[in-house]
Amino acid sequence: NRAAQRLFKTDKSCIGKHILSVNRSSEISKLLSDSEKGKRTEKVIDIAGGKYQLNSGPVISDSKVSGTVLLALDVTDKENAERIRKEFTANVSHELKTPLHTIAGSAELLSNGVVKAEDLPYFYSRIQSEAQRMINLVEDIIRLSHLDEGVGNIKREETDLYVLAKETIKTLSEEAYKAGVSIAISGETAVINGIPQMLESIVYNLCDNAVKYNRPGGSVSVTIENKKECVVLTVSDTGIGIPTECRERIFERFYRVDKSRSKEMGGTGLGLSIVKHAARLHNASIELQSIVDKGTEISVTFPKDES
Numbered sequence: 001n002r003a004a005q006r007l008f009k010t011d012k013s014c015i016g017k018h019i020l021s022v023n024r025s026s027e028i029s030k031l032l033s034d035s036e037k038g039k040r041t042e043k044v045i046d047i048a049g050g051k052y053q054l055n056s057g058p059v060i061s062d063s064k065v066s067g068t069v070l071l072a073l074d075v076t077d078k079e080n081a082e083r084i085r086k087e088f089t090a091n092v093s094h095e096l097k098t099p100l101h102t103i104a105g106s107a108e109l110l111s112n113g114v115v116k117a118e119d120l121p122y123f124y125s126r127i128q129s130e131a132q133r134m135i136n137l138v139e140d141i142i143r144l145s146h147l148d149e150g151v152g153n154i155k156r157e158e159t160d161l162y163v164l165a166k167e168t169i170k171t172l173s174e175e176a177y178k179a180g181v182s183i184a185i186s187g188e189t190a191v192i193n194g195i196p197q198m199l200e201s202i203v204y205n206l207c208d209n210a211v212k213y214n215r216p217g218g219s220v221s222v223t224i225e226n227k228k229e230c231v232v233l234t235v236s237d238t239g240i241g242i243p244t245e246c247r248e249r250i251f252e253r254f255y256r257v258d259k260s261r262s263k264e265m266g267g268t269g270l271g272l273s274i275v276k277h278a279a280r281l282h283n284a285s286i287e288l289q290s291i292v293d294k295g296t297e298i299s300v301t302f303p304k305d306e307s
């Protein structure tokens with residue numbers, strides 16, 4: 001029929017003809033031969049770059065198989081979501097296992113009394129930093145799963161992005177001081193109808209990265225622009241920059257340009273995926289500009305009228 005013709009991406013001349021004249025794949029042949037034997041079968045196969053679930057069953061008249069009904073369902077999105085979910089679970093398990101091994105190993109050495117007195121501080125601080133890494137990871141995962149569940153029923157509030165950003169930056173001042181990075185905000189009052197916790201996550205993660213991937217003596221500047229139809233948050237830094245080929249991927253879960261640097265800085269690889277998700281909830285668009293060894297600038301544009 002016409003729907004099958006579109007699905008199998010063939011021309012109209014196939015309508016009304018036998019399915020094998022359109023697709024001779026071994027999977028379809030097997031479904032048909034099973035059906036001729038009176039069997040019902042279900043299989044997911046690739047057709048023209050998508051995933052389709054094919055259900056086949058015999059048509060029986062006068063106790064004989066007189067034909068086959070083949071029902072094809074597009075399950076591409078479902079299969080993709082399933083694959084992403086599996087990958088995420090595998091990644092989370094791996095990310096949690098590594099610090100746990102370090103903690104368990106260090107604790108074992110300490111309890112066996114084989115660590116020299118002068119090495120004790122090293123082991124204590126490793127246990128502490130690895131435990132902190134696990135806490136960061138679990139907190140980010142909880143944040144992401146709230147976003148995945150959908151926060152449609154969370155109340156939006158009139159929020160001044162300038163005030164919120166100023167408060168959020170304060171929580172980063174100690175980290176910035178330790179890294180030798182200065183952080184400043186400029187701009188104007190700009191009220192948007194948004195979800196304060198999500199807006200805070202956006203500002204926090206962008207500024208945290210701008211400090212983490214910077215260098216001593218570097219700077220971070222945060223700007224809030226209140227335009228006629230939108231409010232723009234811009235975070236720019238004088239840090240290490242992001243290579244062109246990685247720019248698309250840094251918003252993926254667990255993707256890091258330099259895994260060891262991210263881990264050393266207490267990164268989880270989830271910050272920018274939280275930013276992307278939270279921005280989407282506000283219909284906001286993200287723009288990134290970066291020059292390796294010079295710095296990065298990320299802007300988030302919030303439309304005032306989301307409709």
Ligand code: ADP
Pocket residue numbers: 205209210213237239240241242250251255256257258262263266267268269270271272273296
């Ligand atoms: P992480 O917890 O590793 O910082 P993110 O999702 O926040 O995870 O960022 C993903 C990766 O993108 C980082 O590991 C880093 O390689 C890169 N990155 C993000 N922000 C910046 C920045 N401002 N400057 C340079 N690299 C950045």
